[in-house]
Amino acid sequence: MRRDCGSRREFLGLVGSGVLGLGTGSLLVSRALSETGSRDSDPRVADLVVSNANVYTVDSRMPKAEAFAVKAGRFVFVGKTAEANAFIGKGTRTFDARRMTIVPGFIDCHNHAPGNILLYEVMVGNPYEVEFVTIESIIEKLRAKAQKTPPGFWVDGYFFDDTKVKGNRQLNVYDLDQVSTEHPVCVHHRGGHTSYYNGKALALAALNKNTPNRTGGTYDRDPDGELTGRVTDLARTVFTNVGRRETFTEEQKEQRHRDGLAYISRQFARYGLTSVHHEEGDLFALQQVRARGELLHRVGFEASGELLEAMITNGISTGFGDEWIRFGATSEHTVDGSFSERTMALSQPYAGTNPPYSGNITEKQEDLNAWAERVERAGIQPNCHANGDVAIDMVLTAYERAQRVALRPDVRPKITHCTLINDRLLRRLQALGAVPAAFTTYAYYNSDKFHFYGEERMQRTMAYRSFLDAGIRAAAGSDFGPGPFAPLMGIQGMVTRTGWNGETWGANQRIRVEEALAVNTINGAYNSHEEAIKGSITAGKLADFVVLADDPHTVSKDKIKDIEIVETVTGGTTVHEK
Numbered sequence: 001m002r003r004d005c006g007s008r009r010e011f012l013g014l015v016g017s018g019v020l021g022l023g024t025g026s027l028l029v030s031r032a033l034s035e036t037g038s039r040d041s042d043p044r045v046a047d048l049v050v051s052n053a054n055v056y057t058v059d060s061r062m063p064k065a066e067a068f069a070v071k072a073g074r075f076v077f078v079g080k081t082a083e084a085n086a087f088i089g090k091g092t093r094t095f096d097a098r099r100m101t102i103v104p105g106f107i108d109c110h111n112h113a114p115g116n117i118l119l120y121e122v123m124v125g126n127p128y129e130v131e132f133v134t135i136e137s138i139i140e141k142l143r144a145k146a147q148k149t150p151p152g153f154w155v156d157g158y159f160f161d162d163t164k165v166k167g168n169r170q171l172n173v174y175d176l177d178q179v180s181t182e183h184p185v186c187v188h189h190r191g192g193h194t195s196y197y198n199g200k201a202l203a204l205a206a207l208n209k210n211t212p213n214r215t216g217g218t219y220d221r222d223p224d225g226e227l228t229g230r231v232t233d234l235a236r237t238v239f240t241n242v243g244r245r246e247t248f249t250e251e252q253k254e255q256r257h258r259d260g261l262a263y264i265s266r267q268f269a270r271y272g273l274t275s276v277h278h279e280e281g282d283l284f285a286l287q288q289v290r291a292r293g294e295l296l297h298r299v300g301f302e303a304s305g306e307l308l309e310a311m312i313t314n315g316i317s318t319g320f321g322d323e324w325i326r327f328g329a330t331s332e333h334t335v336d337g338s339f340s341e342r343t344m345a346l347s348q349p350y351a352g353t354n355p356p357y358s359g360n361i362t363e364k365q366e367d368l369n370a371w372a373e374r375v376e377r378a379g380i381q382p383n384c385h386a387n388g389d390v391a392i393d394m395v396l397t398a399y400e401r402a403q404r405v406a407l408r409p410d411v412r413p414k415i416t417h418c419t420l421i422n423d424r425l426l427r428r429l430q431a432l433g434a435v436p437a438a439f440t441t442y443a444y445y446n447s448d449k450f451h452f453y454g455e456e457r458m459q460r461t462m463a464y465r466s467f468l469d470a471g472i473r474a475a476a477g478s479d480f481g482p483g484p485f486a487p488l489m490g491i492q493g494m495v496t497r498t499g500w501n502g503e504t505w506g507a508n509q510r511i512r513v514e515e516a517l518a519v520n521t522i523n524g525a526y527n528s529h530e531e532a533i534k535g536s537i538t539a540g541k542l543a544d545f546v547v548l549a550d551d552p553h554t555v556s557k558d559k560i561k562d563i564e565i566v567e568t569v570t571g572g573t574t575v576h577e578k
């Protein structure tokens with residue numbers, strides 16, 4: 001059966017291990033072999049022995065090692081080269097790491113994994129790196145799309161970032177009218193909480209300067225009261241049923257979802273991610289991608305809507321599945337707005353807003369309480385999106401109550417983002433055993449937005465130092481699309497708190513490289529109750545690891561994000577090599 005996508009991998013798989021096995025170049029491993037078991041039934045003979053490496057295990061019982069052995073997709077030995085060599089038998093592949101650094105595979109606990117958007121839609125910004133674009137380039141790209149789209153159909157642009165625009169100008173309705181006056185046009189901010197519309201879209205939704213704001217959202221206006229085209233959070237629901245959208249047959253939909261997932265899986269592997277928590281998605285497509293041998297990372301599937309409902313009513317709880325596709329916590333249950341787009345719910349209004357604006361709350365306390373209780377009773381790990389201190393307080397109130405009434409053990413209620421905290425919230429997080437999945441790449445990528453919050457608040461945001469000091473197992477949650485997912489960019493930001501523009505915000509929240517590594521590996525495993533099987537290079541755990549060209553502990557701290565990912569290995573299989 002053909003399981004491999006890359007021709008070289010397939011070639012190696014077909015040729016087998018004997019001939020190429022003792023090379024010292026790549027540790028490329030055939031997926032077919034590693035998934036179906038081991039080459040040799042003798043437990044003393046490994047499939048792969050890696051030696052002469054600078055291994056950071058992220059296992060406190062043995063933090064450093066120089067070698068390890070892998071069999072049937074798991075580590076079977078970790079320690080010294082001489083002892084690892086004892087696992088070499090006929091057919092064992094060996095890899096001399098030449099002192100290169102090896103760390104556990106990175107784990108991202110919050111990712112929307114929008115593969116089909118990346119593959120099929122118009123990108124008006126760079127999803128992966130800091131890059132400035134012009135408004136002209138956005139108009140041009142969308143105009144090209146409009147020319148291929150029948151009038152009346154939506155023209156959409158994705159991965160816009162309002163602080164990555166050359167000339168520092170805001171995108172507005174007049175810009176988007178230049179794309180088309182016959183198509184509704186929408187530019188989606190990568191943050192996911194604000195969008196920009198042209199005049200045709202506003203007209204189709206019957207919006208004008210006299211339309212009042214809606215609860216949980218705004219129609220932004222210029223000083224003359226005219227609509228700017230920027231619409232926030234729940235106010236965007238008026239666009240749901242207006243205009244026409246491209247339709248696809250069931251087969252086409254299936255194929256797009258499948259190809260999109262396979263595509264994003266390759267991107268994750270490229271950056272060293274071996275486990276990613278997906279916010280919803282197409283479960284059927286995911287299984288097909290896996291069956292085709294194209295799933296290169298492990299998926300913690302976080303359900304919402306009908307699927308979550310089906311889980312609750314049919315007794316499917318967190319942990320159902322296997323180590324490749326597994327139901328994790330719920331998808332983020334949204335309680336407030338966004339950090340990057342400045343709509344998160346604050347106890348003190350945003351500086352310089354008149355009338356004073358304190359962000360958007362999108363959920364009522366009593367509804368949140370009922371939701372958390374229902375989910376916990378069903379044996380499902382609850383997960384709420386809360387950025388501002390007001391929203392975190394609401395979520396903790398609901399979780400504390402659920403814990404009292406549902407009495408489930410070891411729930412580890414999850415808070416996605418958990419951005420702005422204070423001492424009181426910190427104590428409650430700790431008492432509850434809550435697991436935050438805080439922003440990772442933001443400290444580097446979004447430093448241009450932190451002046452909206454100011455230094456005092458920034459000292460309490462993405463509070464990794466405070467979390468770890470309080471014994472809270474904070475994990476990494478890139479929130480891709482909103483944030484790039486590159487784990488090394490995340491680690492650099494956690495260690496330096498310095499952004500691409502050289503600004504440093506909240507330096508009191510800096511953590512050490514080894515702590516940032518733990519946040520991105522073992523704490524990620526803990527976040528989904530999987531610390532017994534992954535998150536460190538430990539005998540018995542899944543053989544997920546990353547070979548790095550440099551050691552993040554010793555390179556200049558502002559160069560961590562540039563370290564090359566030499567190889568990514570999931571379950572003993574090479575899924576990326578440079």
Ligand SMILES: [Zn+2]
Pocket residue numbers: 110112279332385416479
């Ligand atoms: Zn999210």
